[in-house]
Amino acid sequence: MTTITSGPPEISSSDYYLLDELLTDEARDVRDRVRGFVDRDLLPVINDYWDRAEFPFELVPKIAQLGLVGSTISGYGCPGLSRLAAGVLTRELARGDGSVNTFFGVQTGLAMGSIALLGSEEQKQRWLPGMAALDMIGAFALTEPGHGSDAVRLETTARRDGDHWVLDGAKRWIGNASFADVVVVWARDVEDGRVKAIVVGKDADGRYPDGYSADLITGKIGKRAVWQPDITLRGVRVPVENKLDEARSFRDATRVLTSTRGGAAWESLGHAIAAYEIALAYAGERQQFGKPIASFQLVQHKLAEMLAEITAMQLYCFRMADLHEQGRLTGPMASLAKMHHARKARQVCLDARDILGGNGLLIEHHVARHLTDMEVVHTYEGTDSIQSLIVGRDLTGISAFT
Numbered sequence: 001m002t003t004i005t006s007g008p009p010e011i012s013s014s015d016y017y018l019l020d021e022l023l024t025d026e027a028r029d030v031r032d033r034v035r036g037f038v039d040r041d042l043l044p045v046i047n048d049y050w051d052r053a054e055f056p057f058e059l060v061p062k063i064a065q066l067g068l069v070g071s072t073i074s075g076y077g078c079p080g081l082s083r084l085a086a087g088v089l090t091r092e093l094a095r096g097d098g099s100v101n102t103f104f105g106v107q108t109g110l111a112m113g114s115i116a117l118l119g120s121e122e123q124k125q126r127w128l129p130g131m132a133a134l135d136m137i138g139a140f141a142l143t144e145p146g147h148g149s150d151a152v153r154l155e156t157t158a159r160r161d162g163d164h165w166v167l168d169g170a171k172r173w174i175g176n177a178s179f180a181d182v183v184v185v186w187a188r189d190v191e192d193g194r195v196k197a198i199v200v201g202k203d204a205d206g207r208y209p210d211g212y213s214a215d216l217i218t219g220k221i222g223k224r225a226v227w228q229p230d231i232t233l234r235g236v237r238v239p240v241e242n243k244l245d246e247a248r249s250f251r252d253a254t255r256v257l258t259s260t261r262g263g264a265a266w267e268s269l270g271h272a273i274a275a276y277e278i279a280l281a282y283a284g285e286r287q288q289f290g291k292p293i294a295s296f297q298l299v300q301h302k303l304a305e306m307l308a309e310i311t312a313m314q315l316y317c318f319r320m321a322d323l324h325e326q327g328r329l330t331g332p333m334a335s336l337a338k339m340h341h342a343r344k345a346r347q348v349c350l351d352a353r354d355i356l357g358g359n360g361l362l363i364e365h366h367v368a369r370h371l372t373d374m375e376v377v378h379t380y381e382g383t384d385s386i387q388s389l390i391v392g393r394d395l396t397g398i399s400a401f402t
Contacts, residue, residue, distance in 0.1 A: 013280060014273045016311050019318055027085040033066055034089055038096030046097045047363045049225040053218065055179075056225055059100060064134035071108045073116045076124055077132035084321040087266040091317070094270025098373030099225035101267055106175040107131065109260035111138025114184045114197055117259065118252055120245040127182055127199070139180035141171040141200075141231055142253060152250050156233060158187035158196055164237045165198050167211075171231040173380070178214040178229045184244070185233070186253055197247035198238055211236040222372035257381065258331040262320050264381045265337035268345035269313045271370045271377070275352035276306045278367050282356050293355070302351050309344045316340065332394035339387035342378045349374050 023031065041062045049056045063069070070078025071086040081089065093101040112131050115124060115138075130136035147154050156169025167187055177183055183200040202208055211234040216227055246252065280303055283294035293299050316337050323329040349371040353360035360367050378384065393399045 014277055014307065014310055015314070016307055017314070019314050022318065023088065024082065024084065026082060027088045030068065030081065030085045031088050031092055033068070034092035035095075037062060037066055038092060042096045042100060043366075046100070046225060047366070047369065050097070050099065050369055051224070051363060053220070053224040055103070055227050056100065060134055060137075063100075063104065069104070069108055069134055070112055070116075070128070070132045073108075073112060073128065073132075076116075076128035078112075078116075078128065082321075083262075083324040084318070087262070087317055087321045090263050090266040091270040091273070094267040095274045096270075097225065098267065098271060098370065098376065099223050101270070102175055102223055102226045102376075105260065105263055105267070106140055107134070107138050109263055110140030110256065111176075111180075111182060111184055113259055114140060114244065114247070114256050115182075115199075117256060118197060118244040118246040123199075123241075123244060131182065136181040137176055137179060139174055139177040139183040140256075141174045141177060141183055141185040143171060143173050145170055145172045145230070152195075154186060154188060154195065154250075156185065156187040157190050158198055158243075159190045160240070161237075163240050165240060165243060167198065167200070167233040167236040167238060169233050171233070173217065173228045174214070174231050175226055175228045177231050178216060178227050183231075185231075186247075186250075194248060195250040195253060197244040197252065199242040199244065200233075200236060200238055201242065209236050209238065220376075222374070222376040224372075254331070258334055261331075261334040261338050261381050262317075262324060262329065264377055265313070265320065265334075265341040266317055268338075268341035268374065268377055269310070269317055271374050272306075272310050272313060272341075272345035272348040275349040275367050275370045276303075276310055278365060279303065279306070279352035279355040282359075282365070286356075299355060302355060306348045306351050309348055313341050313344060330394075332391050335382065335387040335390040338381065339384045339391065342374070343384055346371075346374045346378050 041059060045056060068079055068089055071089065072081050072083060074080035090101060093104055112128060115127050131138050144154050144156060156167065156171065159166045167185060169187060181202050185198050185200050186195055187198060189196050200209060200212060213232045214229040216229045283299050284292055286293045320329060320337050323333065349367065352367045353371050356365055356367055359365055363369050389400050
């Protein structure tokens with residue numbers, strides 16, 4: 001088993017083109033801080049939580065102490081990271097564990113991102129500081145039981161009734177939503193048919209409004225240490241001031257997703273790096289036929305292929321961060337990265353599992369966790385099929401969506 005060390009790292013075998021030399025001081029600091037957390041606090045405990053499908057609440061205060069919640073958001077207690085530093089943060093968290101990265105990504109990118117992008121100044125002041133400190137946990141409720149890839153057709157409704165909105169419907173796979181203090185619910189306004197974002201929050205006693213219920217989805221093969229429940233909304237009454245001011249149509253939900261989709265590419269890179277480095281270390285230690293399996297041609301070829309894919313993924317990510325910082329990253333660009341990385345990282349993790357043989361089936365070696373977590377990444381924030389159609393529409397000018 002390999003571990004991720006804290007402090008200034010030696011040149012890594014996974015950074016073959018020495019891209020870490022291009023990191024800013026800020027990004028380097030983020031890398032070292034998160035690696036330290038992963039090595040010291042996360043890796044010693046995560047397999048047990050993953051195996052029991054329990055959320056590691058003990059890690060939440062330690063994540064808060066990193067001072068990185070809110071990522072690229074400036075002000076309101078958030079660090080205002082560059083896109084490169086934010087990407088490195090995601091890479092390093094995923095290199096440790098996908099469930100914890102999903103918890104962080106839902107909090108920072110989807111829930112806080114929606115409020116930062118679409119909320120009024122009063123709404124930002126009301127929610128973001130507490131969320132940045134992790135005193136308030138967020139969730140993002142878009143996907144529905146009958147609408148995943150076609151989320152634009154969502155059926156959850158919002159009806160204005162005096163000084164309240166009334167929500168009815170169901171949501172599925174909503175990370176953090178069984179304990180979140182702030183749930184950004186996307187619903188269709190029955191009056192104008194347009195999609196709005198309305199925040200459902202707990203009251204002063206920590207209770208959800210009447211009609212809100214969350215039931216954990218069980219039996220998952222991946223991301224087992226993050227809770228992603230089904231939500232039911234039955235006449236849930238929410239104060240009118242909880243509708244995000246700038247959320248006026250599904251295009252605004254798309255703006256949030258486009259902003260976070262690049263994060264799925266960085267996460268895929270983190271899983272791939274972890275699996276590759278574990279497999280490389282294992283190949284040097286595992287003896288078969290009287291010599292380490294690293295001496296076999298088939299294993300060396302597999303390792304070289306894995307490294308080639310990781311290097312390509314790194315180049316995508318660094319360039320994507322640069323374009324994002326310049327305001328030139330488009331939705332189809334982000335889709336291309338997500339499509340490519342999810343597919344390639346999935347294969348790298350599978351190859352790592354193969355190198356470990358039967359031992360690769362055991363979570364104590366971590367590869368099985370990264371492999372099954374990549375099955376989740378391959379699906380969420382748009383499958384590779386959907387991403388390919390987004391890119392295809394951009395290339396041809398013709399939409400293949402029905």
